[in-house]
Amino acid sequence: MVPALAIILLFQLVGEVVSRALHMPLPGPVLGMIGMVFALSASEGLRELIRPVAQGLLSHLSLLFVPAGVGVVAHIPTLVSHGLALALSLVLSTLLAIVVGAVTFTLVARAVRSYPDE
Template identity: 75%
Template sequence: MVGALAIILLFQLAGEVISRAGHLPLPGPVLGMVGLVVALSVSTRLRELIRPTAQGVLQNLSLLFVPAGVGVVAHMPTLASHGVALGVALVVSTLLAIVVGAVTFTWVARLVGSRADD
């Protein structure tokens, strides 16, 4: 388990180094995750080594959200005073993301020549 976690963290570190060294707009953990996905798709041995640890982490993923919940409770007065503005911002940004995603999908579908019945 420790070896598999070390491999996962090494990919994250490599992504962080590449991101910072290359002054890339992508976060290092995202680059590390892309590298890990590529490595897992290429190597069956690596996939079998990491699988049990990854499944264990995924089964306990909800525990990683506890600090965020504590942060929300700790800043309850701020949320109470700015709650309406935050709510509006969340709704508007969500709707905007959905619209932009749909428009982008439609644009790419037309670009590659996909038909509606495909």
């Protein structure tokens, strides 16, 4: 278990070092995860070493949401005072994203002459 966790953290560390050294806009853990995906797809042994630890981490992933929940509870007065504005911005941004996605899909479908009704 310890070697597998060390490998996972090593990929995160390498991603962080590369991200900071090259001043990339991509976060280091994301770069590390991309590197780990390539490494796992290339090595069956690495996959088998990391699989049990990864499954254990994924089974307890909900624990990572606890700090976010505590943060929400800690800022309830702010949420109450700005609740209407937050709710309105969430609803409008969601609707805007849906509309932009639908329009983009339609334009791309027309560009490649493929229609959803066909």
